[in-house]
Amino acid sequence: xxxxxxxxxxxxxxxxxxxxxxxxxxxxxxxxxxxxxxxxxxxxxxxxxxxxxxxxxxxxxxxxxxxxxxxxxxxxxxxxxxxxxxxxxxxxxxxxxxxxxxxxxxxxxxxxxxxxxxxxxxxxxxxxxxxxxxxxxxxxxxxxxxxxxxxxxxxxxxxxxxxxxxxxxxxxxxxxxxxxxxxxxxxxxxxxxxxxxxxxxxxxxxxxxxxxxxxxxxxxxxxxxxxxxxxxxxxxxxxxxxxxxxxxxxxxxxxxxxxxxxxxxxxxxxxxxxxxxxxxxxxxxxxxxxxxxxxxxxxxxxxxxxxxxxxxxxxxxxxxxxxxxxxxxxxxxxxxxxxxxxxxxxxxxxxxxxxxxxxxxxxxxxxxxxxxxxxxxxxxxxxxxxxxxxxxxxxxxxxxxxxxxxxxxxxxxxxxxxxxxxxxxxxxxxxxxxxxxxxxxxxxxxxxxxxxxxxxxxxxxxxxxxxxxxxxxxxxxxxxxxxxxxxxxxxxxxxxxxxxxxxxxxxxxxxxxxxxxxxxxxxxxxxxxxxxxxxxxxxxx
Amino acid sequence: xxxxxxxxxxxxxxxxxxxxxxxxxxxxxxxxxxxxxxxxxxxxxxxxxxxxxxxxxxxxxxxxxxxxxxxxxxxxxxxxxxxxxxxxxxxxxxxxxxxxxxxxxxxxxxxxxxxxxxxxxxxxxxxxxxxxxxxxxxxxxxxxxxxxxxxx
Numbered sequence: 127x128x129x130x131x132x133x134x135x136x137x138x139x140x141x142x143x144x145x146x147x148x149x150x151x152x153x154x155x156x157x158x159x160x161x162x163x164x165x166x167x168x169x170x171x172x173x174x175x176x177x178x179x180x181x182x183x184x185x186x187x188x189x190x191x192x193x194x195x196x197x198x199x200x201x202x203x204x205x206x207x208x209x210x211x212x213x214x215x216x217x218x219x220x221x222x223x224x225x226x227x228x229x230x231x232x233x234x235x236x237x238x239x240x241x242x243x244x245x246x247x248x249x250x251x252x253x254x255x256x257x258x259x260x261x262x263x264x265x266x267x268x269x270x271x272x273x274x275x276x277x278x279x280x281x282x283x284x285x286x287x288x289x290x291x292x293x294x295x296x297x298x299x300x301x302x303x304x305x306x307x308x309x310x311x312x313x314x315x316x317x318x319x320x321x322x323x324x325x326x327x328x329x330x331x332x333x334x335x336x337x338x339x340x341x342x343x344x345x346x347x348x349x350x351x352x353x354x355x356x357x358x359x360x361x362x363x364x365x366x367x368x369x370x371x372x373x374x375x376x377x378x379x380x381x382x383x384x385x386x387x388x389x390x391x392x393x394x395x396x397x398x399x400x401x402x403x404x405x406x407x408x409x410x411x412x413x414x415x416x417x418x419x420x421x422x423x424x425x426x427x428x429x430x431x432x433x434x435x436x437x438x439x440x441x442x443x444x445x446x447x448x449x450x451x452x453x454x455x456x457x458x459x460x461x462x463x464x465x466x467x468x469x470x471x472x473x474x475x476x477x478x479x480x481x482x483x484x485x486x487x488x489x490x491x492x493x494x495x496x497x498x499x500x501x502x503x504x505x506x507x508x509x510x511x512x513x514x515x516x517x518x519x520x521x522x523x524x525x526x527x528x529x530x531x532x533x534x535x536x537x538x539x540x541x542x543x544x545x546x547x548x549x550x551x552x553x554x555x556x557x558x559x560x561x562x563x564x565x566x567x568x569x570x571x572x573x574x575x576x577x578x579x580x581x582x583x584x585x586x587x588x589x590x591x592x593x594x595x596x597x598x599x600x601x602x603x604x605x606x607x608x609x610x611x612x613x614x615x616x617x618x619x620x621x622x623x624x625x626x627x628x629x630x631x632x633x634x635x636x637x638x639x640x641x642x643x644x645x646x647x648x649x650x651x652x653x654x655x656x657x658x659x660x661x662x663x664x665x666x667x
Numbered sequence: 668x669x670x671x672x673x674x675x676x677x678x679x680x681x682x683x684x685x686x687x688x689x690x691x692x693x694x695x696x697x698x699x700x701x702x703x704x705x706x707x708x709x710x711x712x713x714x715x716x717x718x719x720x721x722x723x724x725x726x727x728x729x730x731x732x733x734x735x736x737x738x739x740x741x742x743x744x745x746x747x748x749x750x751x752x753x754x755x756x757x758x759x760x761x762x763x764x765x766x767x768x769x770x771x772x773x774x775x776x777x778x779x780x781x782x783x784x785x786x787x788x789x790x791x792x793x794x795x796x797x798x799x800x801x802x803x804x805x806x807x808x809x810x811x812x813x814x815x816x817x818x819x
Contacts, residue, residue, distance in 0.1 A: 133801060133813040140799045147794065148768070156788070164739065165768055249740070277803045277813070283775035284748055284806070352804075363745045364717075398699065402752060404805050406814035419723025 127490065128273050128417050137280065138235045141242055145169050150538045153225070156423050159210050168286070170244030171227055175527060175542050180222040181244040182234060186254035186272040186296070187215030187493040191484035194491050196237045198476035204230055206530045209476065211461060213533060213582060214293070215253050215493040216244055220272040220540050231523035242280055247288045249279035253295045254457075255303045256494040259420055260502040262450040264488075268298040270415040271324070271348070271604025274406070278352050285359050289366035290374035291368035293331070293357070296324075305609035307339045308332055308585055310376045311358060316345075323347045328358060328388070333577035338614045340385040342392065348411050348490065353404045357395035381552055420503075421488035427453025427505045441524040444481070444564075446509065449502075455509060457487075457501040458494070460523040460531060461515060465558040468551050469497030469532040478519045480511055495609075496533055496570075508614075528563040529571050529636070530556040533582050537575030537592065539598070544575035546599035547625075554629050559636075566636055569649045570608075575600075585609035587650045588635065589616040590628060601628040605661055606653045607636065617658060619665055631665045638664035669796060671781070674791075682760070682790075683781040685774065689732040691758055711762075718746035725755045733784070735763035744776045751777035751807035767791050771799070777807035 130138070133258070144547070145165075149646045152162040170181035182197070189197075197217055200210045204226050205219040210528070212218055234240055241249055252272045275294060279285070282518070295306045298315035306312035312327035323345045330339030346354050362376045365383075380388050429452055433439040447456040459479060462468050471479070479499055483491045486508045492500035504512065516522040525531045532555060535541065537548030552573055572586030583589030589604035600622040607616030623631055636649070638661055645653045654662070671683040673741035674690050682690065696704075698720060709730040712718060721728065731750060733743040747759055760780035761773050767787040770778075774796070781787075805812045 131817070136800050137803070138811075143797070147791075151791070161738070161766060202812050247741075280803050281772070281799070282804060283772035284744045285741070287739055287744065287769075288771055289741075360748075361747050364742055368740060368742075399752060401803070402805075407818050409818045410814045490742065606803070 127188060128269075128414060129186075135235075135238070138197055138238070138240045138242075140239060141169075142231045142235050145231055145632075149224060149228055159392040164246060164287075166227075168243055168246035169227075169231070170216075170241035171222070171224075172245060172658060173542075174220065174540050176540070177220065178222045178224055178227070179218055179220050179540070180227060180230060180241060181212065181216050181218040181375055182241050183244050183251045184216050184239075184493050185257070185276050186269050187256055187495075188258075188269060189493070190489045191480040191491070193239055194239045194480035194483065195477055196234065196239065198473040198480065199639045200230055200233065201473040201476065204386065208470050208472045210467075210536065211471065211493050211497045211499070213495050213497060213580065214244075214251050215256070215495055216251055220536070226654065237587070245291070246286075247290050247292075249282060249288075249292045249294065252276050252279070253293070253304055253309075253495060255297045255299060255455055256492040256500045257303060257447065257502065258298070258492075259418060259575060260449050260451075261299055261301075262448055263301055264299040266298045266315055266322055267415075267418050267420075268296040268313075268315055270411060270418050271313070271315060271351075272296045273414050274348075274351070274411055275355075278355070278406075282391050284356075285363060287460075288359070288363055288373065289368050290376075292362075292376070300611060301506055302609075302611040302613070303494075305443070305582070305585060305613075307613045308336075308582075308609055309339060311355065312339045318345055321347060324351060326354065329377040329385070331375050331377045332582060332584050333375065334372060334577040334579070335375075335378065335381075336579065336584040337381065338615065339377075340380060340612050342385065342389050349408055350400055353400045353402070353417075354392075354396055355394045356404060357401060358419070360395050361391045375653065421490070423451045423503070427451075428507055429453045431447055431506050431509055435510070437517075437524075437586050438510055440511065440564075441522055443515055444524040444528070445526045447525075449504075450629065451503075453506055455504050455506050455626055457500040457504050457509070457512060458526045459501065459521050460525050461498050461521075462531050462556070463523045464525075464530055464560045465553050466533050466556075468552050471499075475519055476520055478515065482515060486512055496531065498531070525563060527568045527570060529559045529566055529588075530563050531570070532556065533570075533572040533586070535576075535581035536572050537581075541575065541580075542589060543585055544592065545577075545594035546601065548573045548575040548577045548581055550591060551590065551592075551601065551625055551628070554625065555632065558629050559631065566639070567648055568645070569636070571632075572607075582609060583607070584615045585613075586616060587648075587653070588632060593622065595622065597623070603628060603631055603635075603665070605658060606650065608650060612650075619662055621666075634664045635661050668779075670793065681786065683770075683783075683787070684758075685779040687756075689743050693730070695730060695732045712743075712746055714740050714742045716746070718749045721750065722753045725750070725753060725757075728755070728757055730758045730760060731755070731760050733759040733778075734801060735761060735765055738764045738766045738769060744773065745777040747773070747778050748807045768795060771795050775802065775806040775808045777809065
C-alpha cells in the first residue's frame with residue numbers, strides 16, 4: 127500500500143489548517159454561505175436535509191486496518207455510530223456538525239486520510255478495481271497509476287473551478303469492475319510490445335444524460351500521461367458549457383462537438399505542452415509501484431476448503447472470488463443484509479472488518495463501487511473462521527451480484543436533491559426476493575432517487591429511477607444496463623409505478639426471465655437476446 | 668515576490684501586484700479591438716476569449732487583463748497558463764469576482780496582478796500564500812513540485 131512521506135503529510139496537514147481557517151471565517155461572518163460553499167464542497171462537506179454530510183476520500187478504495195478503525199472512530203465520536211460507503215469507494219457521514227469538521231479532518235490526517243476533492247467542480251477521488259493486486263486477469267496493479275493521478279489532481283491550480291465535477295477511473299483488466307466507461311475519463315492499462323501504457327476513454331457518465339465514454343487515445347505511456355490528461359482537462363475547462371449546470375459535464379462537450387473534433391483539440395493542446403516538463407519522471411511511478419509490491423504470500427497455503435457447513439458453502443460460492451496466488455481467495459463482505467440500508471456499516475462492524483483484515487488479510491481492505499467491502503488477500507484455510515466472525519456480526523449475507531446486492535443512493539431520507547426514497551424500496555425488494563435470489567442468478571439492481579443517478583440506475587441490469595409525479599413518489603423501471611466490460615445503458619419499460627407497484631413489476635420481469643432463459647443465461651443475456659417486448663407484456667399485460 | 672504590493676490606479680481601482688515594475692496604466696482594449704489595430708499594449712480577455720489569438724503578438728503586450736465574471740468561472744486559469752507557457756513576461760491581471768482563497772492557485776497559473784471587485788483581507792491572503800509548503804504539480808510559477816524534490 128502507499129505510505130505518505132513528509133511531503134504528502136505536510137500537504138494534508140496544511141489542508142486541515144486551511145479548512146479550519148475557512149470554517150472560522152464562515153462562522154464569524156467574514157464569508158457568505160455563497161462564497162463558503164465551493165470551499166466546503168471541495169472538502170466534501172455538503173448541507174443536506176437534516177445536517178451537514180462529510181464525505182471522506184478512500185483513494186482508489188484501498189484502506190489498511192488502522193484507517194478503517196479511524197472510520198469507525200469518527201462514526202462513533204462525531205456521527206450516530208455508523209457510516210455509509212459510497213459508489214465512489216468513499217465513506218460519508220450524514221450527521222456532522224460544521225464546527226466539528228476541522229477536528230475530524232485533523233483526526234483523519236493522523237492516519238494519512240483526508241476529504242480533499244470529494245465534492246465540488248474539481249477532479250474527484252480516483253476510483254479503481256477493488257480486486258487490484260489480487261485479480262488473476264490484470265496486466266498490472268492499476269493503483270500506482272491511480273496514486274500518481276491522486277497527487278497530480280490534488281489542488282490542481284488550473285482545474286479547481288471546472289464547469290462541473292470530474293471523475294476518473296483506472297483499471298488494468300479486461301473485466302471491468304469499476305464502471306470505467308461511465309466516467310468522465312476512463313483509463314485502461316495495457317501492454318504493447320512489453321511496455322505498460324494507458325488507453326484513454328473520455329466522455330462517459332450517468333446523471334440525467336447517460337453516455338458511454340469514447341476511446342480518445344489508443345495508447346499513451348506513463349512518461350506523458352499527465353501532460354496528455356492536462357490537455358484533456360484544459361480543452362474541457364475552456365470549452366465545456368457553463369451556461370447550464372445540466373449540460374456542463376464533459377460528455378455533453380464531446381456530444382456537441384463530436385469525438386473527432388475533441389480528439390483533434392486535445393492533440394493540439396498536447397503538442398503545445400508535452401515538452402514543458404509537466405510530467406513526473408518515471409522514477410516517481412517506480413517509487414509508488416514499489417509500495418504496491420503485494421504482500422508476502424504464504425507459498426504453502428493449502429488449496430482446498432472444507433465445504434461441509436452448507437451455509438458456509440453458499441457464501442463461499444457467492445462471495446468468494448479466485449485469487450492470483452494459489453491457496454488464496456478474495457472475499458467480498460456484503461453490506462446489503464436483507465432489510466438493511468445498502469452500504470451502511472456500524473462502527474462495531476467497521477472495527478470487526480478492520481480486525482479481520484489485520485489478523486487474516488495482510489492488513490488490507492477495499493471499498494467497492496457497489497458499496498461492499500473486500501478483503502483482497504485471504505488464505506483459503508482462514509475462510510471458515512472469517513465467515514463465522516462475519517456471520518456473528520450480521521455481515522455474512524451471501525448475495526454478491528444477486529438481486530438484493532442493491533446499489534442505492536441515500537434518496538429522500540437524506541438528500542435535498544432527491545424526488546423519492548431509495549432505501550425503503552431497496553429494503554422491500556430485498557425482502558421480496560430473499561428466498562429466490564440465488565435461483566435468479568447474477569442480477570444487478572440499482573436505484574436512484576432522482577435523475578442525477580447517484581444510484582447508477584442507468585447501469586443496472588434492472589434500474590429504478592425515483593421521480594416526483596404531482597407531489598407523490600413514483601418509480602420508473604429500466605432494463606438492460608451494465609457498468610461492466612459489456613457496458614450498456616438501460617431503457618425505460620414504460621409508465622412508472624408506486625413503491626409496491628414497482629416491486630410487483632420487478633417480480634413479473636424476473637418471472638418472465640425464468641420462463642425465457644436458456645441454459646445458465648444471466649438476466650442481462652436473456653434481455654439482450656429477446657429484447658424489451660416480452661418483459662413489457664409481462665409488466666403491463 | 669511572496670507578498671503583494673498594493674497600488675492605486677489612476678482609474679481608482681486597487682491592485683495587488685506581485686511585481687515591482689511600474690504599473691502599466693494604459694486602458695486595456697478588448698481582444699477584437701486589439702486584433703484590429705497594431706499599437707495597443709494592453710488587452711482585456713473576457714472569460715470566453717481564446718488566449719491563443721494573442722500568441723503572435725506577445726512581444727508588444729505589456730498587460731493582459733483576464734476577466735472573472737463570477738468566481739465559479741474557471742476559464743481564466745487556463746488562459747493564464749497558455750500565455751505563460753508561450754513565454755509571456757508582461758503583467759497578467761485577474762480582474763472581477765476574485766476571492767482571497769483563489770489567489771494562491773491563480774498565482775500558480777501565472778497571474779501576478781489582481782484587481783478584485785471586493786477588497787481582500789491582507790492578513791488572510793498572507794496566511795494562505797504561505798500555507799502549502801510545496802505543490803504536487805509543476806505549473807506556470809517557479810514553485811518546485813514534490814516529484815522534483817523527491818527525485819531531483
